[in-house]
Amino acid sequence: MKGRVAVVGYGETPYxxxxxxxxxPRLTAEEYASWAMDLALxxxxxxxxxFDGQGLGVAGTIYPHAEIWSAEVAQxxxxxxxxxxxxxxxxxAAAALLTQGALAINAGIVDMFLCIVADAPLSIPTASASGAxxxxxxxxxxxxFGMMGPNSIFAFIMRRHMHQYGTKRExxxxxxxxxxxxxxMNPVAYLKAPMTMDEYLSSRVIADPIHLxxxxxxxxxxxxxxxxSKEKAKEITDKPVYLLGFGECNNYTHGSKNxxxxxxxxxxxxxxxxxxxxxxxxxxxxxVEIYDDYTIxxxxxxxxxxxxxxxxxxxxxxxxxxxxxxxxxxxxxxxQLSAGQAGIGGGCSHIVEAVRQLREEAGQRQVKDPKIGIVxxxxxxxxxxxxxxxxxxxxxxxx
Amino acid sequence: xxxxxxxxEQYWSWTKPEITSLNKPFWDGLRRRELLxxxxxxxxxxxxxxxANCIHCxxxxxxxxxxxxxxxxxxxxxxxxxxxxxPIFNKExxxxxxxxxxxxxxxxxxxxxxxxxxxxxxDAPVEVVFKDVAPDLTIPMFRPVKSQE
Numbered sequence: 001m002k003g004r005v006a007v008v009g010y011g012e013t014p015y016x017x018x019x020x021x022x023x024x025p026r027l028t029a030e031e032y033a034s035w036a037m038d039l040a041l042x043x044x045x046x047x048x049x050x051f052d053g054q055g056l057g058v059a060g061t062i063y064p065h066a067e068i069w070s071a072e073v074a075q076x077x078x079x080x081x082x083x084x085x086x087x088x089x090x091x092x093a094a095a096a097l098l099t100q101g102a103l104a105i106n107a108g109i110v111d112m113f114l115c116i117v118a119d120a121p122l123s124i125p126t127a128s129a130s131g132a133x134x135x136x137x138x139x140x141x142x143x144x145f146g147m148m149g150p151n152s153i154f155a156f157i158m159r160r161h162m163h164q165y166g167t168k169r170e171x172x173x174x175x176x177x178x179x180x181x182x183x184x185m186n187p188v189a190y191l192k193a194p195m196t197m198d199e200y201l202s203s204r205v206i207a208d209p210i211h212l213x214x215x216x217x218x219x220x221x222x223x224x225x226x227x228x229s230k231e232k233a234k235e236i237t238d239k240p241v242y243l244l245g246f247g248e249c250n251n252y253t254h255g256s257k258n259x260x261x262x263x264x265x266x267x268x269x270x271x272x273x274x275x276x277x278x279x280x281x282x283x284x285x286x287x288v289e290i291y292d293d294y295t296i297x298x299x300x301x302x303x304x305x306x307x308x309x310x311x312x313x314x315x316x317x318x319x320x321x322x323x324x325x326x327x328x329x330x331x332x333x334x335x336q337l338s339a340g341q342a343g344i345g346g347g348c349s350h351i352v353e354a355v356r357q358l359r360e361e362a363g364q365r366q367v368k369d370p371k372i373g374i375v376x377x378x379x380x381x382x383x384x385x386x387x388x389x390x391x392x393x394x395x396x397x398x399x
Numbered sequence: 400x401x402x403x404x405x406x407x408e409q410y411w412s413w414t415k416p417e418i419t420s421l422n423k424p425f426w427d428g429l430r431r432r433e434l435l436x437x438x439x440x441x442x443x444x445x446x447x448x449x450x451a452n453c454i455h456c457x458x459x460x461x462x463x464x465x466x467x468x469x470x471x472x473x474x475x476x477x478x479x480x481x482x483x484x485x486p487i488f489n490k491e492x493x494x495x496x497x498x499x500x501x502x503x504x505x506x507x508x509x510x511x512x513x514x515x516x517x518x519x520x521x522d523a524p525v526e527v528v529f530k531d532v533a534p535d536l537t538i539p540m541f542r543p544v545k546s547q548e
Contacts, residue, residue, distance in 0.1 A: 012514045076460070088432040127442075130443040136417070137448055138413075139416065139417060140416040140419075140422060140448070140449075141416070141419055141448040141508070142487075142508055143414040143483075143484050144413065144414045144416050144532075144536070144538055145496065145507075145510060145538065145539075146414065146478065146484075146491070146494065146496045146509075147484070147496060147508055148481065148482045148483060148484055148488075149478070149482055149483040149484070151482055152476050152478060152496060153478075155476030156473075156474040156475065156476055156498050157474075157522070159474045159475060159476065160473070160474045161523050163474070172440075203479075204479075204480070205477070205479040206479060206480045207476045207477070207478050207479065207480070208476055208477040208479060208480070208493075209476075210476070256504075257446075257455060258444075258445065258446065258455055258505045258506065259473075259500060259504065259506065317433060355455050382507055383448055383508075384498060384505075384506040384507075384508070387515075
């Protein structure tokens with residue numbers, strides 16, 4: 001499947017937090033979906049009608065919280081697709097649309113797939129649970145037990161990583177600070193002001209050891225990308241970005257099901273599959289875009305991707321320049337920590353950024369002479385473990 | 400947070416689980432001061448939280464059995480801010496939640512109680528305590544096991 005499908009266009013709206021009093025718009029997910037589609041179509045030089053009889057990929061949303069959502073999106077956009085796929089893999093939803101869309105193209109069912117990942121979690125009318133993402137096991141076995149959602153789950157994981165390997169907050173701090181530097185050069189990023197180590201270390205404690213600046217910033221926004229078969233891609237653009245490989249692993253536990261080592265994500269299983277399909281080693285990557293709901297998630301995935309051994313992520317980050325000027329640029333757009341997490345769409349920004357970098361369209365934050373980019377996605381916080389969905393994708397300019 | 404659609408009483412009440420045919424034995428057990436977990440009749444493995452089949456072998460032949468209520472802390476967090484849960488937890492801040500490894504095998508998230516925050520440590524032995532947090536709701540919490548010396 002290596003290089004049989006390419007990304008030929010992308011769109012990403014600016015991010016905001018619906019703070020009308022600060023002059024920010026308060027838009028709906030429908031408006032962001034439409035906006036993102038428009039940007040992606042313009043980027044590819046295509047029109048909406050080109051997708052009649054093709055594929056449409058739609059991610060679910062935190063708000064509105066609609067069970068039948070892809071039907072609504074198709075109607076809203078006015079597209080008549082042959083095939084619709086909908087993703088509910090949380091942070092990995094965009095990656096799931098990409099791999100499933102690519103499979104449908106590779107099977108010859110359609111030539112193109114338009115994938116839309118837009119969400120407006122900040123536009124929930126009240127902060128009540130009405131629009132919130134809900135899992136039965138969270139409602140029944142976590143919230144009554146004093147848990148506080150993802151912040152608290154990642155606190156357990158981070159504590160364990162610190163305990164087993166001596167990882168320090170200075171290590172995760174370098175990730176947060178470097179990503180903020182990247183966000184300062186990203187026009188759509190929500191947080192752009194430089195961050196110092198002191199600011200990081202002294203930021204408000206949320207669920208110790210997780211502090212405020214370890215967490216992604218929730219925003220509203222819309223993203224989209226367009227997939228095409230290799231043949232079709234060459235008709236559409238002279239800068240196709242090929243999907244060279246991917247790997248997935250769901251509901252992984254490292255060790256026994258009851259007592260897994262939570263410092264390993266399923267990325268450790270997905271990465272070798274992706275590398276094998278692409279015929280690369282992790283060190284071949286010009287940059288990596290790593291799903292970053294929390295700083296520690298980035299550090300753990302650097303290990304799971306094979307850039308260093310398990311437990312040595314802290315030392316690796318300490319000794320490696322992970323900025324766009326360095327040996328291994330990480331999250332060149334600022335990631336969800338600084339650019340923003342557009343609800344379920346947050347993980348799409350990593351895909352879009354990889355495509356942008358490989359097309360040399362990243363402006364001030366462009367990585368020099370990029371050949372190959374690795375992108376990860378994780379989603380669906382698990383009870384007592386870490387993340388259920390794990391995806392690794394490899395993109396390149398040449399097949 | 401707006402409470403427009405709920406009464407003040409609901410707003411300030413402990414977060415309630417949905418009692419179902421699947422998990423009712425667990426919640427009923429807590430009322431009797433018993434911590435129940437599932438054991439597979441086929442392979443003998445334990446599991447928590449409540450499932451309709453054994454996550455180890457797939458058998459649907461499960462039974463609820465009483466846990467010793469003893470275990471040790473695998474990891475923990477100190478909650479400093481209420482996010483996405485009932486505002487009633489503001490009254491408890493800061494508090495520790497542990498991921499307790501029960502002696503039978505499974506891990507369980509639970510609040511630590513009857514101790515200093517500094518007593519909450521990885522590998523610390525703990526035991527269950529039952530807390531009536533509402534007239535109709537008992538929650539298992541854990542406390543450090545006092546050293547015999």
